[in-house]
Amino acid sequence: MNKRTKQKFAFFFFRLFSIIIVGILIAILGFIAVNGIKVINWEFLSSMPKEGMTEGGIFPAIVGTCYLIIGSMIFAVPLGVMAAIYTVEYAGNGKFVRFIRMMTNNLASIPSIVFGLFGMALFVKGLNFGDSIIAGSLTLGLLALPLIIRTSEEALKAVPESYRTGSYALGATKLQTIRKVVFPCALPNILTGIILSISRVSGETAPILFTVAAYFLPSLPDSIFSQAMALPYHLYVLATSGTDIEASRPMAYGTALVLVVIVLFFNLTATLLRQKLSKNMKNK
Amino acid sequence: MLKKLSNFTIKSLLTFSGAFAGITILFISIFLFKEGLGFFKKPAVEEGYSLYVNSKNRVEDFNSKRIKEIFDHEITNWSELGGDDVDILLFRMDDIFNYYSDEELGEEYEFLPEKLAEVIKEEEGIIAFVPHLYSPAEYSGVKELSVPNITPSDFFAGRDWLPTATPSPLFGTLPMLLGTLLVSFFAILFALPLGLGVAIYLSELAPEAIRKFLKPIIELLAGIPSVVYGFFGLVVLAPLVQKTFNLPVGETALTGSLILAIMALPTIISIAEDALRNTPRAMKEASLALGATHWQTIYRVIIPYSKSGISAAVVLGIGRAIGETMAVLMVTGNAALIPTSLFDPVRTIPATIAAELGEAPSGGAHYQALFLLGAILFIITLFISIAAEMISKKKNYKDM
Amino acid sequence: MIVTKNINFYYGDFQALKNITMSMDANTVTAFIGPSGCGKSTFLRLFNRMNDLIDGTRLEGECLIKGKNIYDKSINIDALRKDIGMVFQKPNPFPKSVFENVAYGLRVNGIKDKKFIADKVEETLKAAALFEEVKDKLHKSAFELSGGQQQRLCIARALAVEPSILLMDEPASALDPISTSKIEELIHELKKKYTIVIVTHNMQQAARVSDKTGFFMLGELIEYNDTKKMFLNPDKEITQNYITGRFG
Numbered sequence: 001m002n003k004r005t006k007q008k009f010a011f012f013f014f015r016l017f018s019i020i021i022v023g024i025l026i027a028i029l030g031f032i033a034v035n036g037i038k039v040i041n042w043e044f045l046s047s048m049p050k051e052g053m054t055e056g057g058i059f060p061a062i063v064g065t066c067y068l069i070i071g072s073m074i075f076a077v078p079l080g081v082m083a084a085i086y087t088v089e090y091a092g093n094g095k096f097v098r099f100i101r102m103m104t105n106n107l108a109s110i111p112s113i114v115f116g117l118f119g120m121a122l123f124v125k126g127l128n129f130g131d132s133i134i135a136g137s138l139t140l141g142l143l144a145l146p147l148i149i150r151t152s153e154e155a156l157k158a159v160p161e162s163y164r165t166g167s168y169a170l171g172a173t174k175l176q177t178i179r180k181v182v183f184p185c186a187l188p189n190i191l192t193g194i195i196l197s198i199s200r201v202s203g204e205t206a207p208i209l210f211t212v213a214a215y216f217l218p219s220l221p222d223s224i225f226s227q228a229m230a231l232p233y234h235l236y237v238l239a240t241s242g243t244d245i246e247a248s249r250p251m252a253y254g255t256a257l258v259l260v261v262i263v264l265f266f267n268l269t270a271t272l273l274r275q276k277l278s279k280n281m282k283n284k
Numbered sequence: 285m286l287k288k289l290s291n292f293t294i295k296s297l298l299t300f301s302g303a304f305a306g307i308t309i310l311f312i313s314i315f316l317f318k319e320g321l322g323f324f325k326k327p328a329v330e331e332g333y334s335l336y337v338n339s340k341n342r343v344e345d346f347n348s349k350r351i352k353e354i355f356d357h358e359i360t361n362w363s364e365l366g367g368d369d370v371d372i373l374l375f376r377m378d379d380i381f382n383y384y385s386d387e388e389l390g391e392e393y394e395f396l397p398e399k400l401a402e403v404i405k406e407e408e409g410i411i412a413f414v415p416h417l418y419s420p421a422e423y424s425g426v427k428e429l430s431v432p433n434i435t436p437s438d439f440f441a442g443r444d445w446l447p448t449a450t451p452s453p454l455f456g457t458l459p460m461l462l463g464t465l466l467v468s469f470f471a472i473l474f475a476l477p478l479g480l481g482v483a484i485y486l487s488e489l490a491p492e493a494i495r496k497f498l499k500p501i502i503e504l505l506a507g508i509p510s511v512v513y514g515f516f517g518l519v520v521l522a523p524l525v526q527k528t529f530n531l532p533v534g535e536t537a538l539t540g541s542l543i544l545a546i547m548a549l550p551t552i553i554s555i556a557e558d559a560l561r562n563t564p565r566a567m568k569e570a571s572l573a574l575g576a577t578h579w580q581t582i583y584r585v586i587i588p589y590s591k592s593g594i595s596a597a598v599v600l601g602i603g604r605a606i607g608e609t610m611a612v613l614m615v616t617g618n619a620a621l622i623p624t625s626l627f628d629p630v631r632t633i634p635a636t637i638a639a640e641l642g643e644a645p646s647g648g649a650h651y652q653a654l655f656l657l658g659a660i661l662f663i664i665t666l667f668i669s670i671a672a673e674m675i676s677k678k679k680n681y682k683d684m
Numbered sequence: 685m686i687v688t689k690n691i692n693f694y695y696g697d698f699q700a701l702k703n704i705t706m707s708m709d710a711n712t713v714t715a716f717i718g719p720s721g722c723g724k725s726t727f728l729r730l731f732n733r734m735n736d737l738i739d740g741t742r743l744e745g746e747c748l749i750k751g752k753n754i755y756d757k758s759i760n761i762d763a764l765r766k767d768i769g770m771v772f773q774k775p776n777p778f779p780k781s782v783f784e785n786v787a788y789g790l791r792v793n794g795i796k797d798k799k800f801i802a803d804k805v806e807e808t809l810k811a812a813a814l815f816e817e818v819k820d821k822l823h824k825s826a827f828e829l830s831g832g833q834q835q836r837l838c839i840a841r842a843l844a845v846e847p848s849i850l851l852m853d854e855p856a857s858a859l860d861p862i863s864t865s866k867i868e869e870l871i872h873e874l875k876k877k878y879t880i881v882i883v884t885h886n887m888q889q890a891a892r893v894s895d896k897t898g899f900f901m902l903g904e905l906i907e908y909n910d911t912k913k914m915f916l917n918p919d920k921e922i923t924q925n926y927i928t929g930r931f932g
Contacts, residue, residue: 003577003579003580003762003792003794004577004762006577006579007577007578007579007580010579011485011489011579013481014481014482014484014485014489015485015489017477017478017481017482017485018481018482018485018486018490018498020478021478021482021498021501021502021505021549021553022498022501024505024546025501025504025505027520028508028512028513028516031516031519031520032512032515032516079301079304080301082297082298082301082302083298083301083302083304083305085298085301086298086299086301086302087302090295090298090299090302091302097302099306100302100303100305100306102670102673103305103306103309104305105669105673106305106309106666106669106670107305107308107309108669109600109603109607109665109666109668109669109672110309110312110607110662110665110666111606111607111608111609111634111661111662111665112510112607112609113607113609113634113637113638113658113661114312114316114607114658114661114662114665116638117316117637117641117654117655117658118311118312118315118316120641121315121316121319121655122311122315125646126315142308145304145305145308146305149305175291175294199507200507202509203507203508203509203510203511203512204509204510205509205510205511205609205610206510206609206610206634206638209638209641209642210641210642232509232511232610233511235511235512235515236511236514236610236614239514239515239518239519239614240518240614249519252515256512256515259509259511259512260508260509260512263507263508263509264504264507264508267503267504267507268500268504271500271503564776566772566774566776567776567778567779569734569737569770569772569776570770570772570776570777570778570838570841571778571788571792572734572737572765573732573734573765573768573769573770573842574765574766574769574788574789574792574841574842574845575762575763575764575765575766575789575792575793575845576762576788576789576792577762577792580792584778584788584791584792585778585779588779588780589779
């Protein structure tokens with residue numbers, strides 16, 4: 001076989017692999033969409049579950065997920081953005097900063113179940129919050145933290161140095177420069193990172209298993225110390241150990257579809273925002 | 285003055301935020317290990333219970349495995365353990381009613397310990413599993429077994445994971461260690477060629493229009509939640525595997541590997557693609573100018589040049605596979621048994637923690653064992669993350 | 685050896701080469717000089733079809749090498765590139781050992797005979813005046829060599845596949861003066877066996893090494909003459925101005 005033929009072979013397979021990847025995505029999304037759409041209607045989205053999860057809706061799970069998103073972002077966004085400001089604007093390039101960066105990277109690769117374990121040990125048991133929205137939010141916040149730090153860092157680094165020097169030359173202090181020039185400039189990209197982490201957080205199950213999630217609550221949560229239902233956990237239980245798995249199957253599809261739509265909505269928003277922003281930056 | 289103070293406050297706040305990640309890792313290690321290492325201080329018998337034998341019984345050597353074998357009727361005579369030739373008589377709390385009536389034991393069982401002691405004194409070969417509350421130890425003729433604590437070898441080399449067995453729960457993690465290894469290994473085996481191929485396609489072959497289309501698709505794949513993958517695997521992949529290979533159930537290690545492979549793909553593809561794209565153009569041109577084909581250039585020059593980036597991609601993919609919880613939990617069946625083939629159901633470490641933590645009584649041996657597993661998982665993934673960073677920093681070749 | 689007829693070359697809408705007709709004989713050294721961006725590198729890269737790697741390019745006219753139009757559909761590009769060696773501006777050795785760098789061209793063209801390869805490596809390293817300096821380091825990474833040595837390595841690498849033509853795109857511009865003069869000596873030697881075309885920014889270099897020189901400006905071949913005549917008594921005033929440094 002001469003080398004041109006070998007090349008044809010190899011390249012054919014690589015093209016095939018790429019088609020397979022697209023196929024997998026279509027298969028997964030398509031399957032969930034097709035089966036889930038049958039179940040989605042206003043009642044499904046807005047009412048409480050009934051009849052042992054075989055009828056009714058998933059409203060409380062949607063509400064719970066919203067609370068968790070808000071809670072985790074309240075915790076992770078200020079902390080993460082400030083950490084990024086520190087490493088990019090203040091710290092030099094010495095051992096301490098490199099150590100911090102390494103720790104952030106390591107935090108990013110910790111499996112979600114370890115976060116769940118830690119969250120349970122510290123927030124639920126140690127600080128005695130019990131299974132609660134606050135425990136779940138804090139745990140999810142920790143999970144989202146490295147992501148927010150990383151994207152905020154890149155956003156800040158992308159601000160041209162000339163903006164800073166220009167500001168200093170006019171007599172502004174470092175803090176003023178950050179507040180009035182650097183941060184506003186980096187804000188859109190920081191927002192993109194936040195949206196991306198919202199997408200991540202709404203889909204996570206393991207961190208909320210032992211910190212907040214409940215399978216069935218008769219009413220919506222009334223304080224941050226109460227338990228809540230959440231979409232990913234709801235899907236998990238419906239699919240594996242609901243009271244009647246077969247009969248709950250349609251609800252499971254519906255839940256999966258709602259979850260996927262929410263997650264992908266945020267994901268796509270962030271991606272499109274990023275693309276649009278990088279085009280703007282290029283024009284500058 | 286006020287300005288200086290506020291500047292200082294802000295700076296400290298920022299520094300604290302910066303260090304927060306490190307602080308968190310520290311805390312996670314502390315909590316996990318504190319709880320986990322307490323495990324080795326636990327006795328090998330279920331908490332709150334003890335084992336009692338006839339005081340003439342000379343056997344001293346007991347561990348979790350032996351106790352299990354005794355109570356499973358696998359060992360039936362004390363001579364097998366170095367004692368006298370007496371048949372073992374198993375005795376659990378309920379058996380007391382074979383000997384005495386309710387009245388004899390007292391309304392609130394106040395005579396129970398005494399009666400228990402009588403039975404033990406009578407039966408030479410007896411071994412009784414009794415709550416501390418009713419301990420007959422103070423009576424003559426009764427000997428309380430000193431059971432050793434659970435040992436690391438029980439944990440790491442034990443082949444059975446039966447955390448709820450009585451009297452002696454077994455915490456052998458070999459099934460989960462092997463399960464994790466099996467599933468992750470095959471996941472990478474499937475994902476690596478596929479991922480590398482797509483990375484090569486994206487970086488060297490794809491026209492710009494297709495690239496713009498494919499990259500978001502891969503990011504979408506990365507964004508799908510783990511539980512959704514698990515659901516898909518459960519409802520589509522598992523039945524498929526079941527039918528194709530004619531198995532009793534579709535929840536197998538193979539199914540788990542397939543789903544994990546799909547989940548690890550985006551990581552591998554994007555990191556490898558970045559590495560391949562960083563190959564200097566001049567090097568590619570030099571190869572082509574010598575008459576090499578594009579493909580020859582790719583495997584003889586571009587891939588060797590990008591070795592460290594590709595390795596980092598693989599290592600991170602492995603890390604992703606090992607730490608994955610929900611998808612594997614839903615799709616690999618629920619058997620904490622040592623797998624003998626890809627078609628057996630398995631349990632991985634993260635799946636075990638997720639599945640059992642809710643039912644383990646807080647502070648008990650099971651609870652602590654799960655924390656210990658979590659600590660081990662934490663260490664493994666920390667290791668992998670550090671290794672990946674070191675690999676990608678290691679520039680084999682000076683930049684020209 | 686090399687003949688071009690009415691070459692027009694476009695990068696998208698931009699015309700980089702305008703109506704270039706010229707020819708180069710075998711076993712000669714031809715230099716292309718001219719200000720930055722005048723098209724000399726683009727013209728050089730036509731001969732081994734390296735411009736094909738860039739999207740959106742278009743060629744009009746004929747380019748004949750040994751009488752055959754190299755842009756004809758029937759031409760085997762790999763074989764063409766094997767026959768025409770190229771040395772680049774910055775040395776670009778592969779991430780391999782010295783030995784493997786030189787052997788690369790042989791291996792990708794299907795040669796497996798170990799002895800043949802070893803002999804060829806030694807032969808071309810000697811031809812590139814590098815063998816003595818690297819004979820003990822043959823299996824060490826090419827990146828451990830100095831810049832000048834790396835460039836000579838790239839020359840040996842190009843020679844290993846037995847080309848008939850050698851294209852050199854500013855081969856000494858990234859090197860120190862001593863390495864530069866070594867390379868110029870090399871070109872003198874190599875001319876006996878190969879046809880060499882060299883693009884250079886350095887006019888003194890062109891004067892030293894070449895038999896004929898072509899002066900390019902804004903995509904046009906302004907003048908093409910024997911080197912001696914070009915530098916002492918060029919036909920066009922523009923050429924005179926460029927050579928004497930009136931403009932860059």
